[in-house]
Amino acid sequence: MKHDLTDTLRNIAEGFIDAAQNRLKLLQAEVGEETDRLLGLLAWLVVTALLALLALQFIALVVLALAWDTPWRTHAMVALTAAAAAATGFAYRAYLSARKRPKPIFVTSLEELQKDRVALDEAMEKSS
Numbered sequence: 001m002k003h004d005l006t007d008t009l010r011n012i013a014e015g016f017i018d019a020a021q022n023r024l025k026l027l028q029a030e031v032g033e034e035t036d037r038l039l040g041l042l043a044w045l046v047v048t049a050l051l052a053l054l055a056l057q058f059i060a061l062v063v064l065a066l067a068w069d070t071p072w073r074t075h076a077m078v079a080l081t082a083a084a085a086a087a088t089g090f091a092y093r094a095y096l097s098a099r100k101r102p103k104p105i106f107v108t109s110l111e112e113l114q115k116d117r118v119a120l121d122e123a124m125e126k127s128s
Helices: 002-067 073-100 107-127
Strands: none
Touching: 002 073, 002 107
């Protein structure tokens, strides 16, 4: 009887260790995928921002070139500066809004851990 209890406890411990190891591998994979996704998004964000900045500079140069020999030159410069400031403020508010909105991570790992907890509870009820 003592031998059966020892074997049972060993099997339970091995099962627990295997399950924990599998969950850690799953967590590692999810962290890697999330890191790759975020780095890709960051790269595209930087490229987009640089291209938008370049386009806005050329638009500003064209507007100033068209208004250079007119009395509206100063007004054009002020309007372009105000538009750039407004766009910067809008982008900053969008950034703050996105930062406050958390994205749930490790959803799959949490679901698997919940399934493990339910299975463990059921096993404990059966053994009682």
